Amino acid sequence: MKKRSGVFVLGGMAIGLVALAGCSSSGSSGDGKVELTFSAWGNPAELKVYQRAVDAFNEQSDSVEVELTGIPNDNYFQTLTTRLQGGQAPDLFYVGAEDISTLISNGTIEPLSEFLNTDASFVKADEFADGLWGASQKDDEIYGLPVDCNPFLMYYNKGMFEEAGIKTPQEYFDEGNWNWEAMEEVTSQLRDAGKYGFVQEGGHGNIINWVWSNGGLFAEDDQIVADENDLTLEAFEFVERMVAEDNFIFSGTLPEGQGMDAMFMSNQVGMVGAGRWLTPMFLETSIDFDYIPWPTNTEEEIPSVNIATAYMSANAKGDHVEEAMEFVSFYTSQVGQETRLDGEGNAVPSVSGIDEVVVNQEKPEHGSYLLDARETGRVVGLEFTSPGLNKELEDIYEVMLLGDLSPKEAVDQAADVARDMLGES
Numbered sequence: 001m002k003k004r005s006g007v008f009v010l011g012g013m014a015i016g017l018v019a020l021a022g023c024s025s026s027g028s029s030g031d032g033k034v035e036l037t038f039s040a041w042g043n044p045a046e047l048k049v050y051q052r053a054v055d056a057f058n059e060q061s062d063s064v065e066v067e068l069t070g071i072p073n074d075n076y077f078q079t080l081t082t083r084l085q086g087g088q089a090p091d092l093f094y095v096g097a098e099d100i101s102t103l104i105s106n107g108t109i110e111p112l113s114e115f116l117n118t119d120a121s122f123v124k125a126d127e128f129a130d131g132l133w134g135a136s137q138k139d140d141e142i143y144g145l146p147v148d149c150n151p152f153l154m155y156y157n158k159g160m161f162e163e164a165g166i167k168t169p170q171e172y173f174d175e176g177n178w179n180w181e182a183m184e185e186v187t188s189q190l191r192d193a194g195k196y197g198f199v200q201e202g203g204h205g206n207i208i209n210w211v212w213s214n215g216g217l218f219a220e221d222d223q224i225v226a227d228e229n230d231l232t233l234e235a236f237e238f239v240e241r242m243v244a245e246d247n248f249i250f251s252g253t254l255p256e257g258q259g260m261d262a263m264f265m266s267n268q269v270g271m272v273g274a275g276r277w278l279t280p281m282f283l284e285t286s287i288d289f290d291y292i293p294w295p296t297n298t299e300e301e302i303p304s305v306n307i308a309t310a311y312m313s314a315n316a317k318g319d320h321v322e323e324a325m326e327f328v329s330f331y332t333s334q335v336g337q338e339t340r341l342d343g344e345g346n347a348v349p350s351v352s353g354i355d356e357v358v359v360n361q362e363k364p365e366h367g368s369y370l371l372d373a374r375e376t377g378r379v380v381g382l383e384f385t386s387p388g389l390n391k392e393l394e395d396i397y398e399v400m401l402l403g404d405l406s407p408k409e410a411v412d413q414a415a416d417v418a419r420d421m422l423g424e425s
Contacts, residue, residue, distance in 0.1 A: 045280035098390035123333035144311025148347035150275025151373035187247035199260035236407035
């Protein structure tokens with residue numbers, strides 16, 4: 001899974017879009033099978049990955065047939081909620097970590113805890129990593145299963161670094177010097193070579209990577225502390241300065257239709273930050289790339305950064321909720337994730353026992369960094385429990401990245417908005 005913006009997602013999650021079809025209501029096929037509709041976001045290569053598990057489920061099921069449709073990433077949640085309100089939503093769907101609290105609060109997704117304890121479920125709750133539940137749990141009830149997970153790291157274009165004669169992030173890392181100073185150095189060199197150094201996205205899940213890799217905090221013990229933490233302000237100041245000095249380019253200023261993935265594949269930018277979701281698409285190109293952990297400004301070799309997650313949920317108002325929950329449990333089970341993520345997969349398992357699917361491919365060379373980042377990283381928790389807060393934070397950050405708000409003003413506004421909205425939720 002990829003995180004869409006900020007998550008999320010999810011994601012950011014993916015930028016190339018495929019709208020395969022509109023959603024349709026479930027029914028019965030000619031052979032008597034219950035037909036379910038399943039929607040998710042993703043670039044074309046990701047949707048191929050999702051389809052692997054759909055095909056595996058359909059092949060083993062005598063009673064249920066699932067059809068996958070893609071919804072464009074840019075308006076995914078808006079499209080989903082519109083269809084939910086209109087009674088035309090799919091039977092099961094991806095939900096970004098930053099959005100699931102909205103669907104929990106309005107009762108449109110089915111509680112899953114009871115089903116997970118039945119023999120019909122392909123997976124149990126205790127098989128998932130504890131740190132991935134985030135806002136999908138409320139009052140000890142589970143409303144979405146972690147599809148998989150995507151710890152953030154950076155992709156870098158090895159060919160571009162070589163052509164420009166720039167020391168690679170891996171060389172800095174091997175020396176024990178892959179830090180913010182090195183990040184500024186290589187992005188300055190890329191800029192001077194006529195390239196973009198790094199694409200900075202504006203969502204909370206993207207900004208928090210810099211906060212946490214500096215040892216800062218936005219929230220602690222269910223309290224907002226961003227405006228009381230000097231390291232948090234320092235992170236905002238670093239990102240704002242990198243954009244102002246053209247080391248980074250803010251994704252919101254890219255030409256219409258241009259995303260960081262397209263810029264990377266067309267050799268315009270040397271580095272992008274994401275989870276594994278860009279890997280299948282990049283592997284379809286001739287780009288020579290590799291992973292590198294997020295640069296740290298702490299004593300930790302691999303800092304704690306955001307783990308993007310999406311959840312799979314069942315439509316509470318669907319015609320076949322029990323069958324939908326069965327597929328949700330299959331898709332997120334060990335066999336479902338292994339089917340999707342082996343080889344050229346787009347994420348890291350959220351269940352234990354199948355980590356080899358991340359490192360059993362020849363390219364990129366350092367797939368193990370994904371597992372390292374999962375061990376040190378964490379999901380955004382408190383900030384995603386309030387419906388709409390993620391969008392409010394993103395709006396504040398984007399004004400800062402456009403140069404119309406100072407880092408101090410942005411931190412203060414973000415903290416105030418978060419306290420207000422969390423108090424109301």
